[in-house]
Amino acid sequence: MPPAVLIQNLQKRYGSVEAVKDVSLQVEPGEIFGLLGPNGAGKTTTLRILCTLSTPDAGRVELSGISVVDNPRGARQRLGYVAQEVAPDKVLTGRELLQLQAALYHLPKAKAKERINQVISLLNLEEWADKRTGTYSGGLRKRLDLAAGLLHAPDVLILDEPTVGLDIESRFIVWDFLRQLRAAGTTVLITSHYLEEIDALADRVAIIDRGLVIAAGTPSQLKDKVGGDRVTLRIREFSPIEEAEKAKNLLQSLPFVQEVIVNSAQGNSLNLVVTPQNDALITIQQSITSAGLPTFGIAQSRPSLDDVYLAATGRTLMDAELAAVGSRDPKAERKQNMK
Amino acid sequence: MSGTVTPPKANIMQPEALKLNVVDNPPSVLSQLTQETLALTRRLFIQLQRRPSTLVAGIIQPVMWLFLFGALFQNAPQGLFGNSHTYGQFLSAGVIVFTAFGGALNAGLPVMFDREFGFLNRLLVAPLASRFSIVLASALFIVSQSLLQAAVIVVAAAFLGAGLPNIAGLGAIALIVFLLALGVTALSLGLAFTLPGHIELIAVIFVTNLPLLFASTALAPLSFMPQWLQVVASLNPLSYAIEPIRYLYLHQDWGLNSLVMQAPWGDITFGGAMLILLGFNVVALLSIQPLLRRSLA
Numbered sequence: 001m002p003p004a005v006l007i008q009n010l011q012k013r014y015g016s017v018e019a020v021k022d023v024s025l026q027v028e029p030g031e032i033f034g035l036l037g038p039n040g041a042g043k044t045t046t047l048r049i050l051c052t053l054s055t056p057d058a059g060r061v062e063l064s065g066i067s068v069v070d071n072p073r074g075a076r077q078r079l080g081y082v083a084q085e086v087a088p089d090k091v092l093t094g095r096e097l098l099q100l101q102a103a104l105y106h107l108p109k110a111k112a113k114e115r116i117n118q119v120i121s122l123l124n125l126e127e128w129a130d131k132r133t134g135t136y137s138g139g140l141r142k143r144l145d146l147a148a149g150l151l152h153a154p155d156v157l158i159l160d161e162p163t164v165g166l167d168i169e170s171r172f173i174v175w176d177f178l179r180q181l182r183a184a185g186t187t188v189l190i191t192s193h194y195l196e197e198i199d200a201l202a203d204r205v206a207i208i209d210r211g212l213v214i215a216a217g218t219p220s221q222l223k224d225k226v227g228g229d230r231v232t233l234r235i236r237e238f239s240p241i242e243e244a245e246k247a248k249n250l251l252q253s254l255p256f257v258q259e260v261i262v263n264s265a266q267g268n269s270l271n272l273v274v275t276p277q278n279d280a281l282i283t284i285q286q287s288i289t290s291a292g293l294p295t296f297g298i299a300q301s302r303p304s305l306d307d308v309y310l311a312a313t314g315r316t317l318m319d320a321e322l323a324a325v326g327s328r329d330p331k332a333e334r335k336q337n338m339k
Numbered sequence: 340m341s342g343t344v345t346p347p348k349a350n351i352m353q354p355e356a357l358k359l360n361v362v363d364n365p366p367s368v369l370s371q372l373t374q375e376t377l378a379l380t381r382r383l384f385i386q387l388q389r390r391p392s393t394l395v396a397g398i399i400q401p402v403m404w405l406f407l408f409g410a411l412f413q414n415a416p417q418g419l420f421g422n423s424h425t426y427g428q429f430l431s432a433g434v435i436v437f438t439a440f441g442g443a444l445n446a447g448l449p450v451m452f453d454r455e456f457g458f459l460n461r462l463l464v465a466p467l468a469s470r471f472s473i474v475l476a477s478a479l480f481i482v483s484q485s486l487l488q489a490a491v492i493v494v495a496a497a498f499l500g501a502g503l504p505n506i507a508g509l510g511a512i513a514l515i516v517f518l519l520a521l522g523v524t525a526l527s528l529g530l531a532f533t534l535p536g537h538i539e540l541i542a543v544i545f546v547t548n549l550p551l552l553f554a555s556t557a558l559a560p561l562s563f564m565p566q567w568l569q570v571v572a573s574l575n576p577l578s579y580a581i582e583p584i585r586y587l588y589l590h591q592d593w594g595l596n597s598l599v600m601q602a603p604w605g606d607i608t609f610g611g612a613m614l615i616l617l618g619f620n621v622v623a624l625l626s627i628q629p630l631l632r633r634s635l636a
Contacts, residue, residue, distance in 0.1 A: 051464045076466035087457035091386045103378030104465035106371045132389075148461075 002065030004029045004156045004187035005050065010059035012045050019045040021211035023059075027156070027189055027204075032182050034202030035191040036305060038320035042211040043191040044084065047160050050189075051081045064155045077105070080154035082145045084161040090134030094125055094144045097133060098151060105152040119147040123177070139170030146177065150186075157181065159190040163197060175201055195305045195317060207309055209320070214312040222308045228258055230303055231272040233284060234296040238267040243293060250291055256280060274300075371468035379462075379476030383449070387484070397488055401438040402495045405430060408558075409499060420560060431496040432585035433557030436577055438492060439485040439516045440551070443523035444544050446481040447531030451540050454531070474631065478524045485520040486513055501588060508587040518616040519580045522623040529627030532634040556581050561601065573602035576619045579612040 005027035012020040020042040027033040035043050048054040049061055052072040061068045068075040088097050095116060102112035120129045123143040128136065133144060142162065149157055162178075163171040178188055178201055192198050198205050199219050206216040215222055233251075235243050241262070247270060248260045259273040274280050285295050309317050366374070387394055409427035420429040450473070453459040462473055489512060497503045504512065527544075534540050552558070554568065555577035561569050572578050582600040586593060586609065595610030607615075 053460060053463055073466045076464055079464070081460075081464045083457055083460055085457045087461065089382065089386070089458060091389050092382065096382075096385060100378050100382055101461070101465070103374050104462065104467060106366055106374055106466070106468075108366070 001029060002062070003027060004031075004064060005033070005189055006060065006062040006065075007046065007050070008060040010046060010049065010061060011057045012042075012049060012054065013057060018211050020049075020056075023206075023208065023211070023213055025206045025213060025216065027187060029064075029155075029187050030182065030185050031203040032178060032188045032190065032201050034198035034205040035189065035208060036193070036195065036198045036202075036205055036309075037191075037208035038193055038317055038323075041208045041320075043193075043208055044160055046208070047081075047158055047189075047191060051079060051158060052076055077152070078155040080149035080152065080157045082142075082149040082157070082159045082162060084164060088133035088136070088141060088144060091132060093130050093132050094136070094147075095120070095129045097144065098129075098148060101148045101151050107152065115151055115153075119150050122150070123147045137170075139166055139173065142166060142170065142174060146174070150181075154186075156187045156189060159188065161191055161193070163192070163194065171197075193317065193321065195309075199305055205305070207305070207312065209309070209313050215308055219305060222305065223303045226303045226307050226311045228273040228303065229276045229280070230301045230307065231274050231280065231284065231298065232266075232301075233270040233272065233288070233298045234267065235270075235288065235293050236267075236296050239269070239296075241268055244268040244270060246291065247288055247293055250287055251284060254283065254287065256283075368468050372472055375465075375467050376472040376475050376479070379472060380479050383476065383480040386449075387480075394484060394487075397438065397442055397484070398491050401434045401488065401492050404434045404437075405492065405496055405499055405501075408434075425500060427496070427499050428501040428588055429560075429585065430558070431492070431501040431588055432581050433555075434496075435489050435492050435512065435516065435584055436519060436555075436580045437552050437557050438488050439520045439580075440523055440577055441548060442485050442488060443481050443520040444527050444548060446477050446524040447527035447529075447540055448537060448544075450477060450528055450531040451534070451537045455537060471631070474525070474528050477528055478521055481524045482517055482520045485516050489513070489516045504587040505591055508591075508593065511587060512584055515580050515584055515613070515616065518613070518620055519576065522576070522616070522620040525620070525623040525627050529623075529630045532627075533630050551575060551577055556585075556600070566603070569603050573600075573604070576616065579607070579615045579619075582607070583609050583612045 003026045005025070007026070008024050010020050010023040011018075023042065023046055025033070025035075035046065037043050045054065049056050050063065050068060052068050052075055055069060063075045064078050066074045066078065088094075092100070098116045098119065099112065102116060107115060120126055123146055125140070125143060125147060128140055128144075133141060136144065146159075146162075149159075159178075163174050166174065175197070178190070181188055182203075190197075190201065202219060204216070204218050205222065206213050207222075208214070215225075217225070233247070235247055241264075244262045248262055251257050251260050251270065251272060256275045256277055257272055258275060261271045263269050263271050272284070281298055281300055285298060288295055306317050309315075309320075313320065315323075405427065409425070409430050412426035415426055420426055450459070453462075459473075463470070467473075493503070493509070493512065503509075530540055530543055534543065554571045555575045556572055557577065561572060561578075564572060578600065586597055586599040590597065593609060595608060595613075597609045598606050599609050599612055600607040
């Protein structure tokens with residue numbers, strides 16, 4: 001069985017911008033694969049090429065063993081694409097949009113009717129199917145789009161930032177639904193710049209930054225590779241900097257503490273990287289207490305995907321996000337996406 | 340909105356619900372093309388049915404033209420506008436053609452909005468038998484709309500005293516409107532895939548519309564015009580749609596050899612005008628081919 005998605009040494013540039021420098025990844029059938037990275041990292045460009053909306057400059061891109069360049073129609077039959085910007089025709093009802101979609105995928109009439117009813121009930125759209133999509137909320141539109149993407153039972157469902165702009169409840173619905181899809185054997189490829197989303201959903205993940213894959217594996221593997229647990233210590237709710245510095249010096253001398261940073265953005269809390277061990281928290285708290293300092297809060301956690309990103313790029317995803325917003329040219333990007 | 344969302348029931352997600360049993364005999368390319376084109380056309384007609392204001396305006400406007408513009412020159416001496424009895428009769432052909440032209444010129448706008456809103460992407464990721472069906476659907480829609488408008492104008496003109504061509508004449512009018520609308524629709528769709536956005540497309544429509552009207556024989560005969568404008572009007576495809584229709588309004592007996600227009604470079608017969616319109620279509624369709632291939636390949 002060929003991989004659901006195979007991308008090898010993909011390159012794409014727009015004018016002087018190298019949107020994708022060198023991306024390789026492989027998605028196995030039946031898994032949820034996450035593509036994580038800040039805005040402007042090349043995620044959407046990669047997806048657009050995979051969905052045949054754009055052509056690669058170099059590299060191999062295959063969907064279930066079918067080259068998207070040599071046989072775009074074959075690839076289109078096997079993929080379902082849910083774009084980031086949901087664009088239903090506001091005047092059509094949900095059902096009419098699905099009918100149009102069914103015809104575009106050449107489902108025979110009787111089959112189309114049956115499938116439309118199936119996807120409507122899958123996404124609990126019965127109540128809304130015959131209302132115009134102009135009256136839908138963001139969450140409903142996304143569900144309709146998911147229904148449309150699934151209508152022809154694609155091998156691979158490709159979702160670009162599926163929960164951007166959704167409220168929390170709708171986001172959980174989408175997550176839950178994608179998990180059900182996986183349970184039913186559909187391969188799902190999603191992009192996101194939300195760490196929690198990828199962490200919660202993806203079986204495997206590739207982190208993309210500036211057009212390059214900088215890390216790939218299961219979320220757990222990636223976190224293990226970064227090593228160490230994270231400990232956050234708050235001496236007071238808002239600690240004076242002198243106290244924080246004092247505690248920092250104290251903690252740095254502990255053998256299992258690898259690194260201590262005073263986080264001024266969080267009321268001078270202390271962020272520690274520690275070698276995992278059972279009594280880490282107790283030891284830390286004891287040494288703080290013996291120095292005559294109080295403990296407002298202390299927590300231990302495994303590294304997050306953000307730590308993975310930080311370790312690989314030297315900046316946090318948030319910083320990258322902010323930098324990307326400043327350096328993007330929305331007009332040029334809109335043009336690319338408009339085709 | 341949070342009140343409107345309820346989690347999907349987990350138990351309805353059966354694996355087999357997601358499997359599409361492969362169709363026994365896959366449909367032929369032609370039937371696929373028909374299916375997708377009809378579905379895309381249906382969408383345009385649903386839009387029209389639910390938002391009919393454009394069509395209503397597109398019917399009121401030409402009738403107002405006939406009524407008001409006709410009244411403006413009502414007292415012009417008989418015979419001033421060639422053989423026409425009244426200016427209204429003279430004007431009818433111009434209004435029919437101008438209306439079809441205007442409607443077809445706007446054909447690219449919905450496609451442009453589909454591009455801008457990302458709806459076109461939905462069509463482009465689908466395994467269409469040919470993406471030409473997107474163009475075909477627009478053309479079918481615009482041409483039927485133009486024919487409907489033309490029918491209303493013909494009826495209104497009859498009420499205003501312009502008379503009514505015979506059945507064969509009405510058929511000929513439909514054919515002429517069809518040819519003109521098709522060619523102009525093709526050009527407009529070509530622009531919709533080339534220009535950066537709807538602002539630019541509207542600007543092009545705006546600067547094309549009225550000049551082409553005035554530089555045609557819609558409002559006045561060639562003999563009224565200075566030599567240079569006669570040349571321009573005789574290069575304008577609109578004139579070759581207007582003059583045959585005008586002839587039909589004035590002559591119950593007509594044929595392909597009837598002389599409909601005296602261009603600076605020679606006499607144009609009814610059949611000659613039709614051939615020129617046909618040629619215009621061929622040029623329009625051929626010239627947008629590379630554009631469509633680039634955008635829709």
